[in-house]
Amino acid sequence: MIPRSVFEPEHEQFRDSVRKFFEVEAVPFHEQWEKDGQIDRDLWLKAGKLGLLVPTADEVYGGVAVDFRYNAVVSEEASRLGLSGVGFFLHSDIAVPYLLKNGNEAQKQKYIAGCISGETIVAIAMTEPGTGSDLQGIKTTAVLEGDEYVINGAKTFITCGLQSDLVIVVCRTDPNAGSKGLSLILVESGTEGFSKGAKLEKIGLKAQDTSELFFQDVRVPKENLLGEEGMGFVYLMRELPQERLSIAIAATASAESILAQTVDYVKQRKAFGKPIAAFQNSQFELAELDAKISCMRVFIDKCLELLINKELDTVTASKAKMLATDLSFDVANRCLQLHGGYGYMWEYPVARAFADTRVLSIYGGTNEIMKLIIGRELLG
Ligand SMILES: Cc1cc2nc3c(=O)[nH]c(=O)nc-3n(C[C@H](O)[C@H](O)[C@H](O)COP(=O)(O)OP(=O)(O)OC[C@H]3O[C@@H](n4cnc5c(N)ncnc54)[C@H](O)[C@@H]3O)c2cc1C
Numbered sequence: 001m002i003p004r005s006v007f008e009p010e011h012e013q014f015r016d017s018v019r020k021f022f023e024v025e026a027v028p029f030h031e032q033w034e035k036d037g038q039i040d041r042d043l044w045l046k047a048g049k050l051g052l053l054v055p056t057a058d059e060v061y062g063g064v065a066v067d068f069r070y071n072a073v074v075s076e077e078a079s080r081l082g083l084s085g086v087g088f089f090l091h092s093d094i095a096v097p098y099l100l101k102n103g104n105e106a107q108k109q110k111y112i113a114g115c116i117s118g119e120t121i122v123a124i125a126m127t128e129p130g131t132g133s134d135l136q137g138i139k140t141t142a143v144l145e146g147d148e149y150v151i152n153g154a155k156t157f158i159t160c161g162l163q164s165d166l167v168i169v170v171c172r173t174d175p176n177a178g179s180k181g182l183s184l185i186l187v188e189s190g191t192e193g194f195s196k197g198a199k200l201e202k203i204g205l206k207a208q209d210t211s212e213l214f215f216q217d218v219r220v221p222k223e224n225l226l227g228e229e230g231m232g233f234v235y236l237m238r239e240l241p242q243e244r245l246s247i248a249i250a251a252t253a254s255a256e257s258i259l260a261q262t263v264d265y266v267k268q269r270k271a272f273g274k275p276i277a278a279f280q281n282s283q284f285e286l287a288e289l290d291a292k293i294s295c296m297r298v299f300i301d302k303c304l305e306l307l308i309n310k311e312l313d314t315v316t317a318s319k320a321k322m323l324a325t326d327l328s329f330d331v332a333n334r335c336l337q338l339h340g341g342y343g344y345m346w347e348y349p350v351a352r353a354f355a356d357t358r359v360l361s362i363y364g365g366t367n368e369i370m371k372l373i374i375g376r377e378l379l380g
Pocket of ligand 1: 123
Protein backbone atom coordinates (compact mmCIF):
# COMPACT_ATOMS: atom_id res chain seq x y z
CA MET A 1 0.00 0.00 0.00
CA ILE A 2 1.31 3.47 -0.91
CA PRO A 3 1.47 5.62 2.26
CA ARG A 4 -0.72 8.71 2.14
CA SER A 5 1.21 11.95 2.52
CA VAL A 6 -1.49 14.58 2.14
CA PHE A 7 -2.55 14.50 5.81
CA GLU A 8 -0.63 15.73 8.86
CA PRO A 9 -0.71 14.00 12.27
CA GLU A 10 -3.37 16.47 13.47
CA HIS A 11 -5.71 15.35 10.67
CA GLU A 12 -5.21 11.73 11.71
CA GLN A 13 -6.00 12.63 15.31
CA PHE A 14 -9.15 14.35 14.12
CA ARG A 15 -9.94 11.24 12.05
CA ASP A 16 -9.87 9.07 15.18
CA SER A 17 -12.40 11.27 16.93
CA VAL A 18 -14.61 11.51 13.83
CA ARG A 19 -14.61 7.72 13.44
CA LYS A 20 -15.48 7.17 17.10
CA PHE A 21 -18.22 9.78 16.85
CA PHE A 22 -19.82 8.08 13.85
CA GLU A 23 -19.44 4.60 15.34
CA VAL A 24 -21.27 5.64 18.50
CA GLU A 25 -23.70 8.28 17.27
CA ALA A 26 -24.60 7.18 13.75
CA VAL A 27 -23.85 3.53 12.91
CA PRO A 28 -26.34 2.00 15.41
CA PHE A 29 -29.16 4.26 14.16
CA HIS A 30 -28.55 4.39 10.43
CA GLU A 31 -30.91 1.51 9.64
CA GLN A 32 -33.75 3.30 11.40
CA TRP A 33 -32.89 6.53 9.58
CA GLU A 34 -33.13 4.63 6.30
CA LYS A 35 -36.70 3.75 7.25
CA ASP A 36 -37.38 7.34 8.32
CA GLY A 37 -35.93 8.67 5.07
CA GLN A 38 -33.72 11.12 6.94
CA ILE A 39 -31.13 11.25 9.68
CA ASP A 40 -31.89 12.42 13.17
CA ARG A 41 -31.67 16.17 13.57
CA ASP A 42 -29.73 15.62 16.81
CA LEU A 43 -26.81 14.17 14.85
CA TRP A 44 -26.31 17.57 13.25
CA LEU A 45 -26.21 19.26 16.66
CA LYS A 46 -23.85 16.66 18.12
CA ALA A 47 -21.58 16.93 15.06
CA GLY A 48 -21.65 20.71 15.44
CA LYS A 49 -20.48 20.47 19.04
CA LEU A 50 -17.51 18.35 17.95
CA GLY A 51 -16.49 20.78 15.18
CA LEU A 52 -17.40 18.46 12.31
CA LEU A 53 -19.51 20.99 10.42
CA VAL A 54 -17.93 23.65 8.19
CA PRO A 55 -14.51 23.33 9.85
CA THR A 56 -13.09 25.84 7.35
CA ALA A 57 -15.24 28.74 8.62
CA ASP A 58 -13.44 31.72 10.15
CA GLU A 59 -13.06 32.07 13.89
CA VAL A 60 -15.02 35.35 13.89
CA TYR A 61 -18.13 33.34 12.99
CA GLY A 62 -17.41 30.62 15.54
CA GLY A 63 -15.47 28.32 13.21
CA VAL A 64 -12.03 26.81 13.63
CA ALA A 65 -10.62 28.07 10.29
CA VAL A 66 -8.81 24.86 9.39
CA ASP A 67 -8.10 23.64 5.87
CA PHE A 68 -10.30 21.49 3.63
CA ARG A 69 -8.47 18.30 4.63
CA TYR A 70 -10.66 18.30 7.75
CA ASN A 71 -13.76 18.25 5.54
CA ALA A 72 -12.18 15.36 3.62
CA VAL A 73 -11.63 13.41 6.83
CA VAL A 74 -15.32 13.75 7.83
CA SER A 75 -16.43 12.65 4.39
CA GLU A 76 -14.02 9.72 4.21
CA GLU A 77 -15.03 8.37 7.60
CA ALA A 78 -18.76 8.65 6.86
CA SER A 79 -18.24 6.85 3.53
CA ARG A 80 -16.07 4.14 5.03
CA LEU A 81 -18.82 3.31 7.49
CA GLY A 82 -21.47 3.34 4.78
CA LEU A 83 -23.25 6.33 6.36
CA SER A 84 -24.68 7.50 3.09
CA GLY A 85 -27.49 9.38 4.83
CA VAL A 86 -25.14 11.75 6.56
CA GLY A 87 -25.37 14.81 4.33
CA PHE A 88 -22.65 16.80 6.06
CA PHE A 89 -20.52 17.05 2.96
CA LEU A 90 -23.32 18.69 0.98
CA HIS A 91 -23.67 21.24 3.80
CA SER A 92 -20.00 21.83 4.68
CA ASP A 93 -18.26 21.35 1.33
CA ILE A 94 -20.87 22.56 -1.14
CA ALA A 95 -23.71 24.72 0.24
CA VAL A 96 -22.20 26.78 3.09
CA PRO A 97 -19.11 27.77 1.04
CA TYR A 98 -21.43 29.87 -1.15
CA LEU A 99 -22.29 31.89 1.95
CA LEU A 100 -18.70 32.03 3.14
CA LYS A 101 -17.36 33.21 -0.20
CA ASN A 102 -20.15 35.39 -1.55
CA GLY A 103 -22.12 36.46 1.52
CA ASN A 104 -21.85 39.98 2.91
CA GLU A 105 -20.93 40.58 6.54
CA ALA A 106 -24.56 40.83 7.69
CA GLN A 107 -25.46 37.50 6.02
CA LYS A 108 -22.45 35.76 7.50
CA GLN A 109 -23.16 37.15 10.98
CA LYS A 110 -26.75 35.99 10.67
CA TYR A 111 -26.22 32.45 9.43
CA ILE A 112 -22.71 31.02 9.74
CA ALA A 113 -22.72 30.33 13.49
CA GLY A 114 -25.86 28.22 13.03
CA CYS A 115 -24.29 26.37 10.10
CA ILE A 116 -21.36 25.43 12.34
CA SER A 117 -23.50 24.40 15.32
CA GLY A 118 -25.88 22.34 13.18
CA GLU A 119 -28.88 24.54 13.99
CA THR A 120 -29.01 25.86 10.44
CA ILE A 121 -28.88 23.17 7.75
CA VAL A 122 -28.25 24.64 4.32
CA ALA A 123 -29.36 23.20 0.98
CA ILE A 124 -28.53 24.35 -2.54
CA ALA A 125 -31.36 24.31 -5.06
CA MET A 126 -30.32 24.41 -8.70
CA THR A 127 -32.12 21.51 -10.36
CA GLU A 128 -35.69 21.93 -11.61
CA PRO A 129 -38.19 19.41 -12.93
CA GLY A 130 -37.39 20.59 -16.47
CA THR A 131 -33.64 21.13 -16.22
CA GLY A 132 -30.63 19.69 -14.44
CA SER A 133 -27.48 19.47 -16.54
CA ASP A 134 -28.34 22.64 -18.42
CA LEU A 135 -28.40 25.32 -15.74
CA GLN A 136 -29.11 27.95 -18.36
CA GLY A 137 -32.56 26.40 -18.65
CA ILE A 138 -33.49 27.46 -15.08
CA LYS A 139 -36.98 28.92 -15.02
CA THR A 140 -37.52 29.81 -11.36
CA THR A 141 -37.82 33.60 -11.38
CA ALA A 142 -36.99 36.27 -8.84
CA VAL A 143 -38.45 39.68 -9.67
CA LEU A 144 -37.45 42.76 -7.71
CA GLU A 145 -40.54 44.61 -6.48
CA GLY A 146 -39.61 47.54 -4.27
CA ASP A 147 -37.39 46.19 -1.52
CA GLU A 148 -38.32 42.55 -2.07
CA TYR A 149 -37.64 39.73 -4.50
CA VAL A 150 -40.74 37.78 -5.47
CA ILE A 151 -39.82 34.16 -6.27
CA ASN A 152 -41.88 31.73 -8.35
CA GLY A 153 -40.93 28.26 -9.53
CA ALA A 154 -40.05 24.73 -8.45
CA LYS A 155 -36.88 22.80 -7.67
CA THR A 156 -36.41 19.06 -7.43
CA PHE A 157 -33.99 16.40 -6.14
CA ILE A 158 -32.78 18.77 -3.42
CA THR A 159 -30.54 17.06 -0.85
CA CYS A 160 -31.59 17.87 2.73
CA GLY A 161 -34.52 19.74 1.19
CA LEU A 162 -36.90 18.81 4.01
CA GLN A 163 -34.49 19.23 6.90
CA SER A 164 -32.93 22.42 5.60
CA ASP A 165 -33.50 25.70 7.39
CA LEU A 166 -31.98 27.82 4.68
CA VAL A 167 -31.97 27.23 0.95
CA ILE A 168 -29.72 28.90 -1.59
CA VAL A 169 -32.07 29.14 -4.55
CA VAL A 170 -30.71 29.62 -8.05
CA CYS A 171 -33.15 32.05 -9.69
CA ARG A 172 -33.47 33.82 -12.96
CA THR A 173 -33.40 37.56 -12.28
CA ASP A 174 -33.09 38.57 -15.93
CA PRO A 175 -35.09 36.58 -18.50
CA ASN A 176 -33.04 37.89 -21.42
CA ALA A 177 -29.49 37.55 -20.16
CA GLY A 178 -28.84 33.80 -20.47
CA SER A 179 -26.30 32.63 -17.91
CA LYS A 180 -25.74 36.25 -16.86
CA GLY A 181 -29.37 36.39 -15.73
CA LEU A 182 -28.97 33.93 -12.83
CA SER A 183 -28.66 34.95 -9.18
CA LEU A 184 -28.42 33.18 -5.82
CA ILE A 185 -31.10 34.10 -3.30
CA LEU A 186 -31.43 32.96 0.30
CA VAL A 187 -34.82 31.63 1.36
CA GLU A 188 -35.50 30.56 4.92
CA SER A 189 -37.81 27.66 5.71
CA GLY A 190 -41.16 28.92 6.90
CA THR A 191 -41.23 31.89 4.52
CA GLU A 192 -44.77 32.38 3.25
CA GLY A 193 -45.34 30.72 -0.13
CA PHE A 194 -42.31 28.42 0.24
CA SER A 195 -43.39 24.77 0.58
CA LYS A 196 -41.67 21.42 0.50
CA GLY A 197 -42.88 18.29 -1.30
CA ALA A 198 -42.88 14.75 0.02
CA LYS A 199 -39.65 12.82 0.50
CA LEU A 200 -38.70 11.39 -2.86
CA GLU A 201 -38.39 7.58 -2.92
CA LYS A 202 -34.93 6.65 -4.16
CA ILE A 203 -33.18 3.39 -5.01
CA GLY A 204 -30.32 4.31 -2.65
CA LEU A 205 -29.22 6.98 -0.18
CA LYS A 206 -32.27 5.89 1.79
CA ALA A 207 -31.39 7.86 4.92
CA GLN A 208 -30.81 11.09 3.03
CA ASP A 209 -33.75 13.36 2.49
CA THR A 210 -34.21 14.44 -1.10
CA SER A 211 -37.21 16.54 -1.97
CA GLU A 212 -39.02 18.98 -4.18
CA LEU A 213 -39.29 22.64 -3.21
CA PHE A 214 -42.05 24.98 -4.38
CA PHE A 215 -42.04 28.76 -4.50
CA GLN A 216 -45.29 30.61 -5.00
CA ASP A 217 -45.04 34.39 -4.73
CA VAL A 218 -42.38 34.00 -2.07
CA ARG A 219 -41.29 37.44 -0.88
CA VAL A 220 -37.84 37.89 0.59
CA PRO A 221 -36.02 41.14 1.38
CA LYS A 222 -33.62 42.21 -1.36
CA GLU A 223 -30.84 41.82 1.23
CA ASN A 224 -31.23 38.04 0.73
CA LEU A 225 -29.40 38.28 -2.58
CA LEU A 226 -26.09 36.44 -2.26
CA GLY A 227 -23.31 38.44 -3.85
CA GLU A 228 -24.27 40.42 -6.92
CA GLU A 229 -27.31 40.09 -9.15
CA GLY A 230 -26.54 38.23 -12.39
CA MET A 231 -23.41 36.60 -10.94
CA GLY A 232 -25.06 33.32 -9.88
CA PHE A 233 -23.64 31.27 -12.73
CA VAL A 234 -20.12 32.59 -12.10
CA TYR A 235 -20.40 31.73 -8.39
CA LEU A 236 -21.65 28.22 -9.25
CA MET A 237 -18.78 27.65 -11.66
CA ARG A 238 -16.23 28.89 -9.13
CA GLU A 239 -17.22 26.25 -6.61
CA LEU A 240 -17.08 23.36 -9.06
CA PRO A 241 -13.54 22.11 -8.28
CA GLN A 242 -14.26 21.74 -4.56
CA GLU A 243 -17.74 20.24 -5.11
CA ARG A 244 -16.51 17.68 -7.58
CA LEU A 245 -13.50 16.72 -5.55
CA SER A 246 -15.72 16.34 -2.51
CA ILE A 247 -17.80 13.73 -4.37
CA ALA A 248 -14.65 11.98 -5.60
CA ILE A 249 -13.27 11.81 -2.05
CA ALA A 250 -16.43 10.12 -0.76
CA ALA A 251 -16.47 7.73 -3.74
CA THR A 252 -12.87 6.65 -3.23
CA ALA A 253 -13.29 6.03 0.50
CA SER A 254 -16.38 3.96 -0.22
CA ALA A 255 -14.49 1.87 -2.81
CA GLU A 256 -11.65 1.19 -0.38
CA SER A 257 -14.02 0.17 2.36
CA ILE A 258 -16.11 -2.16 0.18
CA LEU A 259 -12.99 -3.81 -1.23
CA ALA A 260 -11.62 -4.44 2.30
CA GLN A 261 -14.94 -5.93 3.43
CA THR A 262 -15.05 -8.16 0.36
CA VAL A 263 -11.52 -9.42 0.96
CA ASP A 264 -12.66 -10.53 4.44
CA TYR A 265 -15.82 -12.09 3.06
CA VAL A 266 -14.17 -14.21 0.37
CA LYS A 267 -11.70 -15.56 2.90
CA GLN A 268 -14.40 -16.94 5.18
CA ARG A 269 -17.11 -18.00 2.68
CA LYS A 270 -16.59 -21.47 1.21
CA ALA A 271 -17.72 -23.22 -1.99
CA PHE A 272 -16.61 -26.59 -3.35
CA GLY A 273 -14.67 -27.13 -0.13
CA LYS A 274 -12.50 -24.05 -0.55
CA PRO A 275 -12.73 -20.38 0.45
CA ILE A 276 -14.09 -18.22 -2.39
CA ALA A 277 -10.73 -16.43 -2.12
CA ALA A 278 -8.98 -19.55 -3.44
CA PHE A 279 -10.61 -19.25 -6.88
CA GLN A 280 -8.51 -17.52 -9.46
CA ASN A 281 -11.48 -15.45 -10.62
CA SER A 282 -11.88 -13.96 -7.11
CA GLN A 283 -8.16 -13.17 -6.95
CA PHE A 284 -8.16 -11.56 -10.39
CA GLU A 285 -11.27 -9.50 -9.67
CA LEU A 286 -9.94 -8.25 -6.34
CA ALA A 287 -6.43 -7.67 -7.69
CA GLU A 288 -7.74 -5.55 -10.53
CA LEU A 289 -9.99 -3.49 -8.26
CA ASP A 290 -7.21 -3.06 -5.72
CA ALA A 291 -4.80 -1.81 -8.39
CA LYS A 292 -7.37 0.67 -9.73
CA ILE A 293 -8.21 1.94 -6.25
CA SER A 294 -4.51 2.42 -5.44
CA CYS A 295 -4.10 4.62 -8.54
CA MET A 296 -7.27 6.51 -7.69
CA ARG A 297 -6.11 7.13 -4.14
CA VAL A 298 -2.89 8.75 -5.36
CA PHE A 299 -4.76 10.91 -7.88
CA ILE A 300 -7.44 12.02 -5.41
CA ASP A 301 -4.89 12.88 -2.72
CA LYS A 302 -2.96 14.92 -5.28
CA CYS A 303 -6.18 16.76 -6.17
CA LEU A 304 -6.77 17.42 -2.46
CA GLU A 305 -3.27 18.84 -2.17
CA LEU A 306 -3.93 21.05 -5.21
CA LEU A 307 -7.23 22.21 -3.73
CA ILE A 308 -5.73 23.32 -0.43
CA ASN A 309 -3.02 25.16 -2.39
CA LYS A 310 -5.82 26.79 -4.45
CA GLU A 311 -4.48 25.16 -7.63
CA LEU A 312 -7.20 22.65 -8.47
CA ASP A 313 -8.82 23.53 -11.78
CA THR A 314 -12.29 22.52 -12.97
CA VAL A 315 -11.04 20.12 -15.65
CA THR A 316 -8.84 18.15 -13.24
CA ALA A 317 -11.65 18.07 -10.67
CA SER A 318 -14.03 16.82 -13.38
CA LYS A 319 -11.60 14.00 -14.22
CA ALA A 320 -11.43 13.10 -10.52
CA LYS A 321 -15.22 13.12 -10.16
CA MET A 322 -15.80 11.03 -13.28
CA LEU A 323 -13.12 8.42 -12.63
CA ALA A 324 -13.68 8.03 -8.88
CA THR A 325 -17.46 7.73 -9.12
CA ASP A 326 -17.32 5.25 -12.01
CA LEU A 327 -14.78 3.21 -10.07
CA SER A 328 -16.80 3.20 -6.84
CA PHE A 329 -19.83 1.79 -8.66
CA ASP A 330 -17.68 -0.76 -10.48
CA VAL A 331 -16.18 -1.86 -7.15
CA ALA A 332 -19.61 -2.13 -5.50
CA ASN A 333 -21.00 -4.06 -8.48
CA ARG A 334 -18.14 -6.56 -8.78
CA CYS A 335 -17.76 -7.01 -5.03
CA LEU A 336 -21.49 -7.68 -4.83
CA GLN A 337 -21.00 -10.49 -7.34
CA LEU A 338 -18.29 -12.01 -5.16
CA HIS A 339 -20.76 -12.06 -2.27
CA GLY A 340 -23.22 -14.18 -4.26
CA GLY A 341 -26.83 -14.00 -3.01
CA TYR A 342 -25.80 -12.37 0.24
CA GLY A 343 -24.53 -9.44 -1.76
CA TYR A 344 -28.07 -8.78 -2.88
CA MET A 345 -29.35 -8.58 0.71
CA TRP A 346 -29.85 -5.08 2.09
CA GLU A 347 -28.23 -5.99 5.41
CA TYR A 348 -24.87 -6.39 3.63
CA PRO A 349 -22.92 -3.13 3.20
CA VAL A 350 -22.05 -4.12 -0.35
CA ALA A 351 -25.74 -4.16 -1.31
CA ARG A 352 -26.21 -0.69 0.11
CA ALA A 353 -23.02 0.52 -1.59
CA PHE A 354 -24.32 -0.80 -4.91
CA ALA A 355 -27.48 1.29 -4.52
CA ASP A 356 -25.77 4.31 -2.98
CA THR A 357 -22.88 4.67 -5.39
CA ARG A 358 -25.14 4.54 -8.45
CA VAL A 359 -26.07 8.18 -8.03
CA LEU A 360 -22.50 9.44 -7.87
CA SER A 361 -22.15 9.52 -11.63
CA ILE A 362 -25.39 11.53 -11.83
CA TYR A 363 -25.35 14.26 -9.20
CA GLY A 364 -22.87 17.09 -8.94
CA GLY A 365 -22.94 17.21 -12.75
CA THR A 366 -23.35 13.94 -14.65
CA ASN A 367 -20.27 12.10 -15.83
CA GLU A 368 -21.28 12.87 -19.41
CA ILE A 369 -21.02 16.57 -18.52
CA MET A 370 -17.58 15.82 -17.02
CA LYS A 371 -16.56 14.35 -20.38
CA LEU A 372 -17.83 17.47 -22.17
CA ILE A 373 -15.68 19.66 -19.92
CA ILE A 374 -12.60 17.48 -20.33
CA GLY A 375 -13.14 17.12 -24.09
CA ARG A 376 -13.64 20.85 -24.53
CA GLU A 377 -10.26 21.58 -23.00
CA LEU A 378 -8.57 18.78 -24.88
CA LEU A 379 -9.96 19.63 -28.28
CA GLY A 380 -10.57 23.35 -27.93
C1 LIG B 1 -29.99 11.84 -4.93
C2 LIG B 1 -29.83 13.13 -5.68
C3 LIG B 1 -29.46 14.27 -4.97
C4 LIG B 1 -29.36 15.49 -5.65
N1 LIG B 1 -29.09 16.63 -4.92
C5 LIG B 1 -29.18 17.85 -5.55
C6 LIG B 1 -29.09 19.06 -4.80
O1 LIG B 1 -28.86 19.06 -3.58
N2 LIG B 1 -29.24 20.23 -5.46
C7 LIG B 1 -29.48 20.29 -6.80
O2 LIG B 1 -29.63 21.39 -7.32
N3 LIG B 1 -29.59 19.16 -7.54
C8 LIG B 1 -29.44 17.94 -6.94
N4 LIG B 1 -29.56 16.79 -7.68
C9 LIG B 1 -29.81 16.88 -9.11
C10 LIG B 1 -28.63 16.46 -9.98
O3 LIG B 1 -27.58 17.39 -9.86
C11 LIG B 1 -29.17 16.31 -11.40
O4 LIG B 1 -30.01 15.15 -11.40
C12 LIG B 1 -28.07 16.16 -12.43
O5 LIG B 1 -27.36 17.37 -12.58
C13 LIG B 1 -28.62 15.73 -13.81
O6 LIG B 1 -29.67 16.53 -14.20
P1 LIG B 1 -31.04 15.85 -14.71
O7 LIG B 1 -31.47 14.88 -13.67
O8 LIG B 1 -31.97 16.94 -15.05
O9 LIG B 1 -30.63 15.03 -15.97
P2 LIG B 1 -30.63 15.58 -17.49
O10 LIG B 1 -29.90 16.87 -17.54
O11 LIG B 1 -32.02 15.53 -18.01
O12 LIG B 1 -29.76 14.48 -18.19
C14 LIG B 1 -30.29 13.20 -18.64
C15 LIG B 1 -29.16 12.45 -19.35
O13 LIG B 1 -28.73 13.22 -20.48
C16 LIG B 1 -27.34 13.43 -20.40
N5 LIG B 1 -26.99 14.73 -20.96
C17 LIG B 1 -27.52 15.95 -20.67
N6 LIG B 1 -26.92 16.91 -21.37
C18 LIG B 1 -25.98 16.29 -22.14
C19 LIG B 1 -25.04 16.72 -23.11
N7 LIG B 1 -24.90 18.02 -23.41
N8 LIG B 1 -24.25 15.81 -23.72
C20 LIG B 1 -24.36 14.49 -23.41
N9 LIG B 1 -25.24 14.02 -22.52
C21 LIG B 1 -26.04 14.90 -21.89
C22 LIG B 1 -27.00 13.38 -18.92
O14 LIG B 1 -25.62 13.11 -18.70
C23 LIG B 1 -27.92 12.25 -18.47
O15 LIG B 1 -27.32 11.02 -18.74
C24 LIG B 1 -29.61 15.55 -7.05
C25 LIG B 1 -29.95 14.38 -7.75
C26 LIG B 1 -30.07 13.19 -7.08
C27 LIG B 1 -30.47 11.98 -7.86
